[in-house]
Amino acid sequence: MGIEFERVNYQYTGIDEKGYLALADVNLSIEKTGEFVALIGETGSGKTTLAQHMNALLTPSEGRVRIFGLKISKETVKGGKLRLNPIRQQVGLVFQFPEYQLFEETVEKDIAFGPKNFGVSDAEAKERAKKAIRSVGLDESYLERSPFNLSGGEKKRVSIAGILAMEPDVLILDEPTSGLDPLGRNGLLEVFSRIHRELDKSVVIITHDMNTVYEYANRVLVMREGLLVYDGDPLKLFSRRNVENWNLNMPDVLKLQRELEERFSLTLNTWPRSRGELLKALEEVLS
Amino acid sequence: MSFIEMENVTFSYRSEDKAIDDVTLSIEEGEWVSILGHNGSGKSTLSKLLVGLLKAQAGTIRVDGIVLDEATVHDVRERIGIVFQNPDNQFVGVNVRDDIAFGLENLQVPRKEMIERIETYAKKVDMFEFLNKEPQQLSGGQKQRVAIAGILAMRTDVIIFDEATAMLDPKGKRRVLEYMRQLNEEGTTVITITHEMKEAVLSDRIVVLKDGAVLKDGPSKDILKDRETLEQSNLELLLPLEVMHRLEEKSLGDERIKEHLWALSLNG
Numbered sequence: 001m002g003i004e005f006e007r008v009n010y011q012y013t014g015i016d017e018k019g020y021l022a023l024a025d026v027n028l029s030i031e032k033t034g035e036f037v038a039l040i041g042e043t044g045s046g047k048t049t050l051a052q053h054m055n056a057l058l059t060p061s062e063g064r065v066r067i068f069g070l071k072i073s074k075e076t077v078k079g080g081k082l083r084l085n086p087i088r089q090q091v092g093l094v095f096q097f098p099e100y101q102l103f104e105e106t107v108e109k110d111i112a113f114g115p116k117n118f119g120v121s122d123a124e125a126k127e128r129a130k131k132a133i134r135s136v137g138l139d140e141s142y143l144e145r146s147p148f149n150l151s152g153g154e155k156k157r158v159s160i161a162g163i164l165a166m167e168p169d170v171l172i173l174d175e176p177t178s179g180l181d182p183l184g185r186n187g188l189l190e191v192f193s194r195i196h197r198e199l200d201k202s203v204v205i206i207t208h209d210m211n212t213v214y215e216y217a218n219r220v221l222v223m224r225e226g227l228l229v230y231d232g233d234p235l236k237l238f239s240r241r242n243v244e245n246w247n248l249n250m251p252d253v254l255k256l257q258r259e260l261e262e263r264f265s266l267t268l269n270t271w272p273r274s275r276g277e278l279l280k281a282l283e284e285v286l287s
Numbered sequence: 288m289s290f291i292e293m294e295n296v297t298f299s300y301r302s303e304d305k306a307i308d309d310v311t312l313s314i315e316e317g318e319w320v321s322i323l324g325h326n327g328s329g330k331s332t333l334s335k336l337l338v339g340l341l342k343a344q345a346g347t348i349r350v351d352g353i354v355l356d357e358a359t360v361h362d363v364r365e366r367i368g369i370v371f372q373n374p375d376n377q378f379v380g381v382n383v384r385d386d387i388a389f390g391l392e393n394l395q396v397p398r399k400e401m402i403e404r405i406e407t408y409a410k411k412v413d414m415f416e417f418l419n420k421e422p423q424q425l426s427g428g429q430k431q432r433v434a435i436a437g438i439l440a441m442r443t444d445v446i447i448f449d450e451a452t453a454m455l456d457p458k459g460k461r462r463v464l465e466y467m468r469q470l471n472e473e474g475t476t477v478i479t480i481t482h483e484m485k486e487a488v489l490s491d492r493i494v495v496l497k498d499g500a501v502l503k504d505g506p507s508k509d510i511l512k513d514r515e516t517l518e519q520s521n522l523e524l525l526l527p528l529e530v531m532h533r534l535e536e537k538s539l540g541d542e543r544i545k546e547h548l549w550a551l552s553l554n555g
Contacts, residue, residue, distance in 0.1 A: 043426040043456045152326045179372070179453050181325040181482035182523040208456045249457045252526045259551065264544055275526060279533050286539040 002032040002170065002202065003054050003091070007063035010049055010226075022049040023060075024226040030054070032068070032169055035202040036193070038213040038234070041223035042247055047206050048096075050223060051172050054204065055091035056084045067091060068169070089118050092168030096175045099155035107133070107150075107158050108143035114166045125165070132161035135199070136191050153184035157191065164195070171195065172204045177212070185209075189216060214238065214251035215274045222246060235271055253278045288352060289313035290476060291337065291367075291445065296346035298336060306332040307343070308499035314478065316444070319471040321479040321487035321507070324496035325521035330480045333496065334449045337478075338367050351444070365394060368438035372450040374430035375422070383409065383425075383433050384418040390441045408436040412466065428459025435466055445476040452486065464489060484511065484525050485555040495520055511552060527551040 010023035023046050030037060039047050052058040053065050056072045064073035067087050076082050095101070104110040111132050112125035120128070133142055136157040142150075147158055156176065163171065173192065177185040193216055196203045207213060213220055214234050222230035222237065224246060230237055237243060238254055250258075253272055260266055266285055272278040291314040298307040306329045314320055324330040335341040336348065339360035348355040350363045368390075371377050380386030387405045396404065409415045412432040422430060431451060438446055448467060452460040464486060471477045479490055487493050493510040495503040497520045503510055510516065514532060517524055524532070527548040534540040534548075 042458060043428055179326075179450070181521055183521040184326055210457075247456070247458045256526055256530065256551070260544070260547075263547060275529060278526075279530060282530060283533070283537060283539060286534070287537070 001066075001069055002030045002035075003068075004029040004066040005053070005063070006066070008053065008060040008065060009062040010046075010053065010058060011061040012049075021226050022046045023053070025063075026050065026228045028221065028228060028231055030170070030204065031202060033200050033202055035204075036196050036216055036218050037202070037204045038217035038220045039204055039206045039223065040208070040210075040213060040220060040248065045223040046226045047223050048174055050221075050228075051093065051174055051204065051206060054170070054172055055093045056087050057093065085118065089166050090168055091170045091172065092163035092166055094160055094163050094171070094173045094176060096178065098159035098162075098176075099152065102147040102155060102159060105146060106143065107145050107147050107161075110147050110158060111143075111162045111165045114162050118166060128165040128167070129161070132165040133158075135164050135195060136161045137187065151184075153180050153188065156180070156184075156188060160188075160191070168201070170202045170204065172206075174206045175208070176205065177207070177209065192216070210238075210249045210251045211253070214254060222248070257281075288349075290316040290351055292347075292349040293337075294347045294349075296336060296343045296348060298332060298341060298343050305499050307336065309346070310499070310501055312494060312501060312504070314445075314476065316476055317471075317474055318492065319467070319477045319479070319490040320492045320494060321481060321490040322494050322496060323481060323484070323487045323510075323520075323522065325482055328496040328520065329499035330482075330496050331449055332499075334369060334447045334478070334480050337447065338369050339363055365441070366443055367445040367447065368441055368443040369447040369449055370431070370434050370438055370451040372453045374427045374434060374454065377434050378422045378430050380422075382419055382421050383414060386422075386433050387437045387440055390437050394441060404440045405436075408440040409433075411439060412436045426459070428455045428462065431455060431459065431463060435463070439470075443475075445478065446470060447478040447480065449480045450482075452481075452483075482522065484517070484523060488525065488553065488555045495522075508553065525552045525555070 005026050005028045008023055008026040011019045012022050013019050041047050056067060059072055059074060059077045064071055068090055070087060102110050108129045111129040115125045115128050129143060130140055133140060138157055147155060177188050189212060192203050195201055217234055220234045220237050221228060238250060257268060257278060268281040268285055270281050272281045293310055293312045296307055296310045297305055299305045322330045322333060336343055339355055350366055353359050353362060355363050378386055379389050384405055387409060388401060391401045391404060409418055412435055414432050414436060452463045467477050467479060479486060481487055488507050488511050490507055493507045494501055495510060495516055502520055503516045512528055514524055531545055531548040
């Protein structure tokens, strides 16, 4: 029992009272563990709106979302009696450019802020900060540092550690690598992949980078004008004939594989997902 | 004399570390140059120095022969326009028309001509139908196109794109790259600031920055395959070139494959 969307519509209302349907009849379910989901689509397609429903930051205009069994709908949320705090802890949402939200004097205080807000003791929050900083690939010496003297990539890691310290079951990341150079990007993706593998958490990542989708995700959701138009395997998605109509780029690895296979009449033994796998597969077929 | 000349320019923020360390660099009129570097290499600092948003502690910057200082900074900004990364932070008008007008008002362009220029350049970036729209009604890519129209309308000699595609979706990215190419073909000097080799390779020349200093400066087709320089500066070799290197190392594949991989790399 993870997160389930049942016929969810979400309507933004403008000043002019003219509505704008950001989500239209979305049905989907995400397991509590074991998933690595990429959520993709053009700007304005509804990705962030969808993600904000996953931890009840937004309530559906119609339909319902069940988050770990708790039913979120217009009716249940009305009156403000529904306790949403546990959900915010269970489903950690990392906003785009989370580094803008760092504010404490030290990295430790910043990471401990979230758990303390959820009633965790000082001592326990400090322990969690230690664990969380290691999970994002930084050593404990960072805890004493000021968050403002860190590089962009380090700041992003610290803000993600702040969410991890709340020990969520599901982690949702909104364009977590945007603005990072290749080294920072790959490093951070490895962090997510490890959180997924070793801590067995489900990860949902919003991205425009098809290389990330292809290499890391075991499931991809495509949003287009508020509709969920694809939910399934990444390789099958990129093999669809109409995929270009959705304004998605091909992953570099797949593009080059096809290009070389067609032009030089080769057939690789596998469908490599990463640079390393492609190099290996090409070596095999050419030797 | 080159159009832009930086001579021994040094700049530090409050800390001791030099963000820009003794950089000497010249850019010719009509060139398309990429400044390529990892996060924190100093590339955005460099672009801010060029438009006088930051003031160098040492060294000289000349634009079309004019030494950049407090007295000339406004003249220089009429020659060099800049488009930044975040489309939300640079939208200053209440609507698209107003936003494009902003730079022109500063230049005191007569009203009739201003209206003409706004319409011309809104058309150029396909935003003419959106002239009366407010920023919250636009996507990131659309806002970025408005920012570009605003700079184009000022008819500057140089346009700096400071990671201007970083926050855009693939379609938005492609369009902005296409404008860079078009503008350069029409004679504008274009400077692309980026950490993506895919974008840098489209320009004629690449300057690789590392720790505030110029690590390499040369034609794109040379820098592109310079594995050592790219590795030193935390940058990625383009995939077709990585494959080419691997095949060469292992003496695999024939010349046709290698030639094709090279051709693919040049297209980014």
